[in-house]
Amino acid sequence: MNATEKTISSILIYEGKNIKLIKEEIITPDGHKSVRDIVRHKGACAILAKAEGKLIFIKQYRKALDKVIYELPAGCIEKGEDIYLCAGRELNEETGYEADKLTLLSSVYTTPGFSDEIIHIFYAENVKKAEVKKDADVDEYIDVLLIDEAEAERMIIEGEIVDSKTICALYLYKNKK
Amino acid sequence: MNATEKTISSILIYEGKNIKLIKEEIITPDGHKSVRDIVRHKGACAILAKAEGKLIFIKQYRKALDKVIYELPAGCIEKGEDIYLCAGRELNEETGYEADKLTLLSSVYTTPGFSDEIIHIFYAENVKKAEVKKDADVDEYIDVLLIDEAEAERMIIEGEIVDSKTICALYLYKNKK
Numbered sequence: 001m002n003a004t005e006k007t008i009s010s011i012l013i014y015e016g017k018n019i020k021l022i023k024e025e026i027i028t029p030d031g032h033k034s035v036r037d038i039v040r041h042k043g044a045c046a047i048l049a050k051a052e053g054k055l056i057f058i059k060q061y062r063k064a065l066d067k068v069i070y071e072l073p074a075g076c077i078e079k080g081e082d083i084y085l086c087a088g089r090e091l092n093e094e095t096g097y098e099a100d101k102l103t104l105l106s107s108v109y110t111t112p113g114f115s116d117e118i119i120h121i122f123y124a125e126n127v128k129k130a131e132v133k134k135d136a137d138v139d140e141y142i143d144v145l146l147i148d149e150a151e152a153e154r155m156i157i158e159g160e161i162v163d164s165k166t167i168c169a170l171y172l173y174k175n176k177k
Numbered sequence: 178m179n180a181t182e183k184t185i186s187s188i189l190i191y192e193g194k195n196i197k198l199i200k201e202e203i204i205t206p207d208g209h210k211s212v213r214d215i216v217r218h219k220g221a222c223a224i225l226a227k228a229e230g231k232l233i234f235i236k237q238y239r240k241a242l243d244k245v246i247y248e249l250p251a252g253c254i255e256k257g258e259d260i261y262l263c264a265g266r267e268l269n270e271e272t273g274y275e276a277d278k279l280t281l282l283s284s285v286y287t288t289p290g291f292s293d294e295i296i297h298i299f300y301a302e303n304v305k306k307a308e309v310k311k312d313a314d315v316d317e318y319i320d321v322l323l324i325d326e327a328e329a330e331r332m333i334i335e336g337e338i339v340d341s342k343t344i345c346a347l348y349l350y351k352n353k354k
Contacts (some may be wrong), residue, residue, distance in 0.1 A: 013198070019291055062290065102202075106190070109339055111287040112246060164287045172333070
């Protein structure tokens with residue numbers, strides 16, 4: 001398949017803290033003009049970690065949904081930041097835990113229809129309480145909780161866990177080589 | 178946890194075909210002002226369907242990524258459209274197959290950090306070639322292919338399938354009651 005879309009014009013509509021909105025006028029492979037609204041994102045890391053034999057989850061209010069949902073710890077990559085350092089930093093900041101070893105399970109696109117957001121999903125080993133917990137963002141309010149793996153699976157199947165990166169992480173963890 | 182963020186102002190920055198960008202000024206639970214950039218989305222349906230004992234996949238160029246990726250068939254909900262009708266329509270339009278029965282496995286949020294996009298993930302039963310294939314969007318270029326379930330799992334683990342809704346769908350399908 002050679003279905004590449006050629007960009008005719010690209011306009012920056014908005015630039016925020018974590019996202020940029022770009023409007024691109026394109027030519028489809030058979031010559032139609034069309035528009036693609038693209039949300040460019042910094043990229044993020046998510047971490048599947050266990051403490052006391054259970055999965056470390058967070059509960060976090062999400063303004064876009066106006067509700068609190070269960071997620072794995074995760075956060076945006078800072079400019080120039082190594083993804084392993086980002087994953088370790090976010091695990092510490094959001095949960096107060098740290099890991100001796102981080103393994104990249106996969107990197108997934110959350111919503112390729114309109115955004116380039118990529119989330120690097122890590123598995124953390126030898127997890128313990130951090131001696132120094134770094135501060136989370138001043139505007140983040142997070143509850144940390146430990147959930148048994150079988151219980152997390154039940155929560156996914158019954159629609160209590162509905163965050164896609166979290167479900168992907170569980171899939172990758174269960175099926176890793 | 179009572180961490181709701183109160184909206185002070187809400188500005189529509191941009192309205193496109195499938196997304197709107199809203200900038201909200203908010204007050205955090207402990208009284209800080211902050212900004213939330215929110216991408217409001219129409220919502221979508223994705224369908225896990227099998228034909229000839231294999232999973233029906235599509236390969237599609239995604240402008241946001243500037244590459245072709247493997248995905249399950251999926252598409253946006255039209256205004257006022259029932260999600261079951263949407264799922265059946267998208268399966269037909271994108272793949273030329275139709276199903277006697279659609280079962281909702283779960284509804285997941287693709288990227289709750291900045292968008293309310295929800296994807297309703299369906300499992301299709303009694304799938305056969307449609308007698309009448311509806312036209313896809315004029316600017317969609319899609320290849321349909323059948324992939325063995327074990328091969329799809331290998332492709333997820335080895336990073337060849339990187340679309341989050343597709344990985345979520347495989348998880349939900351494998352673990353459904």
